[in-house]
Each structure stands twice: as structure tokens, then as C-alpha cells.
Amino acid sequence: MTITPLLSPATGERIGAWSDAGAAGVDDAVRAATAALPRLAALSRWQRCDLLQATAAALAVRREQVVDSLLVEHGKVRREAEAEVETAIHALRMTAEYARRLDGSMPAISDPAKRVFVDRIPLGVIGVITPWNFPVNIPLEYLAPALAMGNTVVWKGAESTPGSSAHVAAAIAEAGWPDGAVTLVEGGPATGAALAAHRGLAAVGFTGSSPVGHQIAAVGGMRKLLLELGGNGPTVVFDDADPQQVAEAVVTAATFCSGQSCAATERVLVQERYHRQVLDAIAAVAADRRVGAPQDPDADFGPLHLAQTGVVMRDHLADATARGARLVAGGAPLADAPTDRYWPLTVLDGVDPASMVFTEETFGPVIPLTTFRDEAELADLVAASEYGLSGAVFTADLDRAFRVAQSLPCGSVIINDHSNVWETHLPAGGHPGSSSGVGRVGIPYALQELSTIRSTILHLGGTGRG
Structure with missing residues (x-):
């Protein structure tokens, strides 16, 4: 396993190191996530939402440590670092509340002996690759909705902010999620490419540059893609x-x-x-x-x-x-x-x-x-x-x-305001046909992006019409 020194953007001094999991590490992580799917399925959505609230509480306990990590690793000023952590905590709590209220439906059907139930079910194992610019908040734009809907996640955080990623992963573990619900892998572009191309994934979520997004789309096959890419608006x-x-x-x-x-x-x-x-x-x-x-x-x-x-x-x-x-x-x-x-x-x-x-x-x-x-x-x-x-x-x-x-x-x-205006419950994503992405993040939209619709048709008995 390759170890790479991590240097402070503010001082140039060595502040740590990051390791590269590579394709073998990704493969192990996907197997662990696949094995964990039944454990997530055994939890009701209400229980998963309770765990999201517990994750928010665990991250809040770590608040000052996470802020310090952002200052040292990223180079953000304190005001921005504090705002990012508060936004992440809020996103976890809000995802739980949105997910509790996500309803199914019972469409009418012509056969009187049948009933139809339409609900949302998990996709499976989701690969998530996130950038360094908001290394606490952006991951949770994917992780929180994915977990709420019963998916498991293999997550590659940015290699230049490993401490921030580790704090998020620790908060998830401390909240009591089943083992394998989220598996964090460290690594650079090669590890990210191995994750994006892994055939054990049902979907890939990525926030980052447009060139990398195009590469992910090229190997995506029939999997679901949620890509929030660059902008020059x-x-x-x-x-x-x-x-x-x-x-x-x-x-x-x-x-x-x-x-x-x-x-x-x-x-x-x-x-x-x-x-x-x-x-x-x-x-x-x-x-x-x-x-x-x-x-x-x-x-x-x-x-x-x-x-x-x-x-x-x-x-x-x-x-x-x-x-x-x-x-x-x-x-x-x-x-x-x-x-x-x-x-x-x-x-x-x-x-x-x-x-x-x-x-x-x-x-x-x-x-x-x-x-x-x-x-x-x-x-x-x-x-x-x-x-x-x-x-x-x-x-x-x-x-x-x-x-x-x-x-x-x-x-x-x-x-009549700046282009950065956004809150975590609002849709964010690229215009169709542009190089700015596919799909929408934003809590209620990501809950739908990171799940799929299933129709269950119940025959009540009798001859009916079908």
C-alpha cells in the first residue's frame, strides 16, 4: 500500500499522510458492503432515520475536532469551516425528517381482485466519490439519503482531506449503523477509477470535475449515475x-x-x-x-x-x-x-x-x-x-x-443575489446536455435518485379480470 505525505496548504509543512487502497482495497470494500445489505434491509426506514439523527448528534460532539481538521487540512478560514460542519449536521437531521415522510402509493387498477402497492426500495451498493472543497458536507449529500433508503455505501473521500473524511466515518460508526453500512476507502485517482468501474455497484455518486465525471459516465454502463460536476455559470x-x-x-x-x-x-x-x-x-x-x-x-x-x-x-x-x-x-x-x-x-x-x-x-x-x-x-x-x-x-x-x-x-x-445561494433541501445539478452533471443532489431529490420504484401487485382471490 502506497503512503503519500500530506502537506498543509497554509504552511507547506507535513501534517500527515494518506494511503492508497487501490483496486484490491476497493474490491474488499464492495464485498463488505454487499454482505451488509441484509442488515440494512432488516431496519425499517424509521429506524434508519433514527440512526441518521444519532449520526448528527455524534458529529455535533466532534464539532471542534472537525473544524480544526478543516483549518489544517483544507485551509478554510474558521468561519467557513464552522459553517460547513453546521450544514452537515443540519443535513443529517433534515434527511431523517424528509425520509420519514416519503410516501408510497396505491394506484387504481381495473381488476377488482387486485391491489397495487408502489414504494421505494434501495438500489443496493452505491459507490460515492467526493471532493476536497467541502469534505464534510458534500459526502453527506450522498451518504445520508443513501443510508436512509437502505443502501450500503463504499465511499472514497478526497485524498487531501483524509482527517475530515475520517471524522464523518467515525460519527457514522458511533451512531450504531450496522457494520459495512459505509466503508471508507482512501486513495487517489486510481482508487477512484477502480471504484467507479466496479461491477458490484448498483449506482455511482460523484461530485468533482467535469473531465472525471465524463470518465465515470463512460464506464457507468446501465448503473444509475448521480454526477454533480463543474460550473462556469x-x-x-x-x-x-x-x-x-x-x-x-x-x-x-x-x-x-x-x-x-x-x-x-x-x-x-x-x-x-x-x-x-x-x-x-x-x-x-x-x-x-x-x-x-x-x-x-x-x-x-x-x-x-x-x-x-x-x-x-x-x-x-x-x-x-x-x-x-x-x-x-x-x-x-x-x-x-x-x-x-x-x-x-x-x-x-x-x-x-x-x-x-x-x-x-x-x-x-x-x-x-x-x-x-x-x-x-x-x-x-x-x-x-x-x-x-x-x-x-x-x-x-x-x-x-x-x-x-x-x-x-x-x-x-x-x-438579485450571488450564484452560490443554495440550501441542502434544494435541487442542485447541471442543465441537461451541459458538462455540469446528471441528476440532482439536495435531500428530497437525492432520496429519489438513490432509490428505485417497485410495484407489488396483490391478488386478493376470486376470478377478477386478470
């Missing part, structure tokens, strides 16, 4: 919007989790005659946002989690400026920081729609601005990206707001 600003409101929202979405969110502000489209007011407002708000160490109470956001994201930032900025974009703020990591991952918020103006920063997912604290004249040109600019996860529209005209929102090829559109 547009934030559209019309000439009647409040520039200060726009600036606060855009900067918030670009710096939340240091821009390392699929729904982050990645491209801002401003109506041409309103460009200067919006740019000046964004520049002023951006100047007040500070990148700093996770433990720094004055820091608004932390360092990038991965060195590779800094490489992408540099490449995208170089490409944009070569195509004529003007650097308004930021543009390089802080020179006096402990590592090269402390990127301040970067603002680009006059971005060519053919630029990589406009068409691809940067996944860092960057705000690229370009302009449009009217709604016809806006439609062409929106279509320049293959992504369709989330977007935002700012305007005082609600008729226009709804018209444009309904025209955007996005899974969700926020009107």
Missing part, C-alpha cells in the same frame, strides 16, 4: 441593477471557499452602458477582502487548497491578458506568504469571450468581466461555455429577471 448584470448590491454579491461568491466552489462567480456579463459603475463598485469591494491564514480572524478567505489551482490561475490570467484583458486587482500570489497559494481576489476587465477564464472553470478567486449590448448578444455570450450548473441575474425589472432566468441553460438561477 454567468452572472448577468443589467443597467438598472444596484451596483453596490452587485459588487457585494459577486465578490462574496468569488471569495467563498477561495473561489473553490462549482457555483462560484466565474464570469460577469455587464450591460455595456453600465459597465463603469459596476466595475468601480466591484474594485472597491474587492479591495476590502483579504486572503490570510486559516487561523487569522481578520482573513476573509484562505489559501488555495491545491498547488495545481494556482497553475490554472496563472494560465488563465496569462491567456486573458494576452487577449487584451486588463488586470484591475490581484494577479499573483502574495510574495511574503508561507506558501504560493495565498491568492488575493483577482479582477479582470475587458475579457475576450474566447479566453480560457471565460469558457473554462478556474476554481479560484477571480472575477472576469465582459460586456453585452442587449439580450440577443447576451445569449451568444452565455452559450460560449459548455457548463450549466448555476447562474445569476441582477435587474430591477422582475419581468426581465424571470425571462432571462428561464432562458439561461443552468440547473439553478438566482435573481
